[in-house]
Amino acid sequence: MHRTKVRVVEDVLDANNTIARANRDDFDRHDVTVLNLMSAPGAGKTTLLEKALPGLEGVRPGVLEGDVAGSLDADRLADKHIPVTQLNTDQGFGGECHLDANMVRSALPSLPLADIDLLVIENVGNLVCPAEFRVGEDARVMVSSVTEGEDKPLKYPLMFRACELVIVNKIDLLEHLDFDMEKFDYHLDGVHPGVRRMLVSARTGEGIEEVRDWLVRLTTRAGAPA
């Protein structure tokens, strides 16, 4: 029973990886760098993109917006004149809790790949399943809000392990919280030793310049910067 389940899961992930590679080929053909942006609900992914994407030095960004329902985030980004495509996951179930390679593939015809250099795929807010499904990205970035507590790396280890950069957001609230940054760093190093991290307040703009530099380097070198 357990073995059957594991087999089914492996088949699903194998099929996903095959489609992810096809996406990858299409992105390469258009010379587009792709970032898979993940976090818990409400960690501030969209606000981060609103702040970081306009005026990227020499890089034309675009966004694929994944949500269970609605187009709130896409509307916010469109207001900033960022090309954005909405992808809703509420077709089956009560909504898929993550994007997979096939969902991203279905959105490819709607993406202006010829007119952008960097595609940010904003995943569904969830700290579990998005980490399990590659979608054809060059790099994975996760946003962890200090309001969520310093124990999250221990409770959702795969998510914190499956990324090249951890953006610690909402640091403007630190003085009002019991959040212990040393403890967070310790837990993070426990599951992903030495992973690159940036302290940011998407709301005030603190730390955004560092994120922008990272995005520009990612795009121009097409690989996660050291």
Add this chain to the structure above:
Amino acid sequence: MHRTKVRVVEDVLDANNTIARANRDDFDRHDVTVLNLMSAPGAGKTTLLEKALPGLEGVRPGVLEGDVAGSLDADRLADKHIPVTQLNTDQGFGGECHLDANMVRSALPSLPLADIDLLVIENVGNLVCPAEFRVGEDARVMVSSVTEGEDKPLKYPLMFRACELVIVNKIDLLEHLDFDMEKFDYHLDGVHPGVRRMLVSARTGEGIEEVRDWLVRLTTRAGAPA
């Protein structure tokens, strides 16, 4: 293809409901009221339980703690002398993103059902899949932190619809946020008109007495209070 997928999902949910009813029968046999507690990661479920459960008037509580990995929350509750059983979901996949009826069933032999009146099942932090799987509960409560923003009911409608009570947590941070409570209420009423809501700070204790009263009434009447 789409129809096959829907069929498979329906079969999965049917099987889950059958097991949920068996759980329900076992809980009834022991006269235990069961609450399914759900939220996004880091919304404050465990802190809420730490504050609300000790000293409940005439009600002996117990907790079934669902996590992908680790036993941090269970340890915190055990420190408060609350009977707690840990259930980890990291067996298949990189971790299941929700509890289902069968996982709860597997934990039944470890639960002190003869010695408690109220069992709180703390689900995995996730705003999508936990709402889809009944586990044999009397009532479902979700915790929404004001730090997550006022748009969450629109983005995760099933979760906000599938509960009898919405606890709006971390209100001690309201003065430091751009959160608009009227907008949140409006969005919440849009997906679940008139659902009972309570404003709480689990950290400062504000509003906890109201939560306790609700829990006591739920347990003594075995149904969600009006």
